Amino acid sequence: RYFYNFQFQTSGSNVAFLMIGGEGPESIGWVSNENYPFVKWSKQFGAAVFLLEHRFYGESHPTP
Numbered sequence: 001r002y003f004y005n006f007q008f009q010t011s012g013s014n015v016a017f018l019m020i021g022g023e024g025p026e027s028i029g030w031v032s033n034e035n036y037p038f039v040k041w042s043k044q045f046g047a048a049v050f051l052l053e054h055r056f057y058g059e060s061h062p063t064p
Helices: 037-045
Strands: 002-005 016-020 048-052
Touching (some): 037 048
Parallel strands (some): 016 048
């Protein structure tokens, strides 16, 4: 799974932050909670934020 937030991305911005999930489930909170560093940086730099959930953890299962 992946999550993203374009809330603070400014027009013409070419900055994006990518978080790679660890060995556990991820949630939308990591890219939406303004108290987390990546979201603070997104606001500061007018960037998009993306989060990738590690395969086999949380709801990410690449096989049936």
